[in-house]
Amino acid sequence: MTDRFSRDITGRSFNRRNLLKGGAALGVAAAGGLTLSPAYSAFAQDVVKLKFYHDKAPWQGFYVEQGKLAEKAIGVNWDVTPYSDTTSYQAAVLAALPTSDTPDFFTWWSGYRMEDLYKQDVLEDVSDIWTQAIADGNLPESLAAAFTFDAKQVAIPGNLSYWVVFYNKKVFADNGVTVPTTWDEFTAAADKLKAAGVTPFAATQTGRWPSFIWFEEMVLRTDPNFYVELTAGRAKYTDQTCVQAMQAWQKLIEADYFTSFDSDMTNDWPGMFQSGQVAMIPIGTWYQSQFTGVDMKPGEDYDLFIMPNVNSAMTSKVAIFEAGALAIASKSSEIDAAKKMATWWVSPDAQTAWTKFLGDTPANPKAQTDNPVLTSLLNTISSEKYTLYQRYWEASPVPIVEGAVDFLAQFMLNPGDLDKVLQNIQDLADSEWAKRGGPAPASPMASPTS
Numbered sequence: 001m002t003d004r005f006s007r008d009i010t011g012r013s014f015n016r017r018n019l020l021k022g023g024a025a026l027g028v029a030a031a032g033g034l035t036l037s038p039a040y041s042a043f044a045q046d047v048v049k050l051k052f053y054h055d056k057a058p059w060q061g062f063y064v065e066q067g068k069l070a071e072k073a074i075g076v077n078w079d080v081t082p083y084s085d086t087t088s089y090q091a092a093v094l095a096a097l098p099t100s101d102t103p104d105f106f107t108w109w110s111g112y113r114m115e116d117l118y119k120q121d122v123l124e125d126v127s128d129i130w131t132q133a134i135a136d137g138n139l140p141e142s143l144a145a146a147f148t149f150d151a152k153q154v155a156i157p158g159n160l161s162y163w164v165v166f167y168n169k170k171v172f173a174d175n176g177v178t179v180p181t182t183w184d185e186f187t188a189a190a191d192k193l194k195a196a197g198v199t200p201f202a203a204t205q206t207g208r209w210p211s212f213i214w215f216e217e218m219v220l221r222t223d224p225n226f227y228v229e230l231t232a233g234r235a236k237y238t239d240q241t242c243v244q245a246m247q248a249w250q251k252l253i254e255a256d257y258f259t260s261f262d263s264d265m266t267n268d269w270p271g272m273f274q275s276g277q278v279a280m281i282p283i284g285t286w287y288q289s290q291f292t293g294v295d296m297k298p299g300e301d302y303d304l305f306i307m308p309n310v311n312s313a314m315t316s317k318v319a320i321f322e323a324g325a326l327a328i329a330s331k332s333s334e335i336d337a338a339k340k341m342a343t344w345w346v347s348p349d350a351q352t353a354w355t356k357f358l359g360d361t362p363a364n365p366k367a368q369t370d371n372p373v374l375t376s377l378l379n380t381i382s383s384e385k386y387t388l389y390q391r392y393w394e395a396s397p398v399p400i401v402e403g404a405v406d407f408l409a410q411f412m413l414n415p416g417d418l419d420k421v422l423q424n425i426q427d428l429a430d431s432e433w434a435k436r437g438g439p440a441p442a443s444p445m446a447s448p449t450s
Contacts, residue, residue, distance in 0.1 A: 047071055048337040050104040052078035055089040056324075062357040069353055076341045078105060097122035097329050104332040105341070107158050110146040110323045111394030112401075114155065117327075123154035124328035124335060126342060130156070133346050138364045142388040146323045156342050157363035158326030159354075161284035162319055162377060163217075163391065164304040166291070171198055171279045179305045183221075183248075186308050190257045193279050200257040202269050202281040205409035209393065210265065212401070213282055214252075215408050216320060216392040218245040221310040224318045224389060231396040233439030237426040246422065248310045250415045261412050270294045273302070282307060284322050285374065286360050299372035306380070317384055322391045323363070397436070403428040 054063060060082040071077040081103075083089035096102055098120055108114060117123055130153040133139040139157070147155045172178070175196050180186040190200035205211040220227045222245040229235035230242065252258070259278055263269065265287075272278040274294040281287070288298065296302050306319055326345065328338045344350050351367035361374050365382060369375055380386070393401055404425045411421040433439050 048076045048334060050076065050078040050332075050334055050338055050341060051081070052105040053081045053083065053089075053093045053103040054107040055083050055086060055093075056107060057082040057084040059358070062354070065357065066350070066354060069350065070341055070344055073349070074340055074344050076337050076344070078341070097331070100331065102329040102331045104329060104334050104338045106327055106329060108155075108325045108327060109394055110155065110157075110325045111390055112397050113394050114147070114325055114327075115149070115397070118149045118154055122330050124330045124332065124338070125152050125154060126156060126328065126339065127153045129153075129339060129342050129346070132343070133364075137366060138346050138348065138351075140363075140365060140388070143321070143323060143363065146321075146390050146394065147325060155325035155327035156346055158324040159286070159358060160324075160361055160363040161286045161322045162306075162361055162381070163213075163282065163284050163322065164319075164377065165307050166273070166281045166283065166287070166302055166304045168273055168276055168279055169301060169303055171276045174276075177279075179303075180308055183308050183310050183312060187252075187255075190252070190255070194255075194257060198276065199259050199272075199278045200280060201252070201259070202263065202265070202272070202278050202283075203258040203261060203412070204263045204265055205261050205412050206264055208405050208409065211405045211408040211412055212392045214249050215246075215404075217282060217307050218249045218310055220318055220320065220389055221245075221307060221314070222248070223311065223314070224316060224387065227389060231390075231392065232442070233396075233429060233433040233436075234442070237422045237429060242422060243418070245310065246411070246418050250411075250418055253412065253415045261409075266290070285377070286322075286358070288359055288371075288373070292359070298374075303373055304377060306377075306386070317386045319381055319386045319388055320391050321388050322394070397432050399432045400425075400429050 052063065052067075054060075060080060063078075063080045067077045067080065083093065093103065093106055094108070094117065097106070097117065102122075108117065114123070130139060130144055130147075134141050134144070143157060143160070144153055147153045147157070167179070171193070175193055175198065177189045177192055178185075180189050193200045203210070203214060216227070219230065219242060223241050226235055226239070226241045230237065230239075236242070259268075259272065263272075265283070269278065269281060270290040271294060273281055273291065274296055285304075291298070291302055306317075309316075309318075326342070328335065328342060332338050345354075346364055348364055348366040348368075351362040351364035352369075355362040355367055355369045355374075359371060361378060362369065365378070369378070381388075389395070407421045407424045407428075411417055
C-alpha cells in the first residue's frame with residue numbers, strides 16, 4: 001500500500017525499569033521523613049506500558065514521541081515495534097492476534113481491509129469510545145462507517161487524509177489559471193496549461209494501486225449515491241452511470257492531459273511538480289512530505305482544491321477520505337489501559353500533536369494544524385458541509401478492488417477497452433458477491449453522513 005514518505009524522528013523514552021527505579025528512590029525519601037508533592041507522588045506511580053506493533057516504519061519516531069505525551073497526560077505509554085513491509089507484518093503480528101502472544105495495539109487499514117480480522121474476532125469493540133467522542137465533537141460521525149462491522153466500531157482512526165488536487169501556484173499564476181470550481185473550468189484549465197507546454201495532471205499505473213485514483217474521482221463526482229451502491233455491490237460497473245464516468249476519464253486520457261502512466265509518484269512526480277513540468281497532482285494529503293522534501297512551502301509554492309463535480313447537475317459537495325486503523329487486540333491483557341490510550345488518542349491535544357508529527361490532517365475537527373493549506377481545507381470541508389466518502393481501496397471487498405486496479409491500469413493504457421474493462425470488473429464483482437450470499441445490506445452505519 002502507500003508509503004507515507006515521512007521523515008523519522010528519534011527521542012529517548014522512559015522505560016519501565018527506570019521509572020521503577022525512580023519510584024523506589026522517591027519511596028526511600030518518603031520513608032526518611034520527606035514530604036512528596038502531588039506531582040512527585042504521581043511520578044512515583046507505575047506507568048502502564050502497552051505493546052504496540054505497526055506497519056509504518058517511517059513513523060516509528062512519531063509513535064515514540066506520541067507515547068511520551070500520553071505518559072504525561074494519562075500515565076499510559078507503549079513500547080513501539082515497527083515493521084517495514086506488509087508481508088512480515090502480517091506473518092508476525094496479524095497472525096498472532098488470536099493467540100496469547102498478541103500486541104495490545106496494532107495498525108492496519110480500515111473498511112473492508114479489516115474484514116478478515118473482524119471475522120476472526122480479534123478486534124476489541126470500541127463503540128463506547130466512538131459514542132463519547134462523537135458526542136464531545138472529537139470525531140466526525142461520518143468517519144465511523146470506515147471502522148464499523150455489524151453496527152460496532154472496532155478501531156479508531158490511526159491517521160486521516162483527504163484526497164485533493166494539489167497545484168503549483170507559480171504555474172497557475174504564470175499561465176493565468178485560477179482554481180477551477182466547475183468541470184468545464186477544470187478541463188479549460190487543462191487545455192490552457194497543455195497549450196503552454198505544461199502537463200496538466202499526474203497519473204500512473206505503476207505499483208498497480210494508483211490506477212483507482214481517477215476512477216474513484218470520476219464515479220463519485222458523477223453520482224455519489226451510485227458510488228456507495230457500486231462499492232456495496234448493489235449497482236453494477238456496467239451500469240450507464242459508471243460508463244458515463246469512465247467516458248469522462250477517457251476524454252481526459254485521449255486529450256493527452258497526463259504524465260506518462262509509467263511515471264513514479266515517489267521518484268518522478270515531486271521534481272516534475274516543483275519544476276513546473278506538471279501542474280496538478282490528485283493524491284492524498286499525506287503526499288505533502290514529498291513537496292516539502294523538494295523545498296516547496298505550503299501556501300507559497302503549492303496549494304490544493306477539491307476536484308469539481310463531473311456532473312454539472314450535481315450540487316452536493318463531496319470529498320474522499322482515507323483512514324488508517326489503530327486497533328486494540330481483543331486478547332490484550334491491558335484492555336482498560338488500551339482503551340484509556342484510545343480515548344486520549346482522539347482528544348484535541350493528542351490529535352494536534354499527531355497532526356504536527358505527520359504534517360497531515362487530524363481526525364479530530366478541534367485539533368489545530370500550523371499548515372495553512374490544511375487549515376484552509378479543513379475550514380472548507382466544515383463550513384461548506386462536505387459529505388465524506390471512503391476511498392475505493394477500502395470501500396469495497398478486497399478481491400474486487402485488487403482485481404479492479406489491474407483492469408483499470410489496462411484501461412489507462414488502452415482507453416478504447418472501456419466496455420471490456422467494465423465487464424471484466426463486473427464479472428469479478430458478481431463472483432465475489434455471490435460467494436458472500438449477495439450485496440452488502442443497506443445500513444445507516446455503512447453510508448457516509450455529513
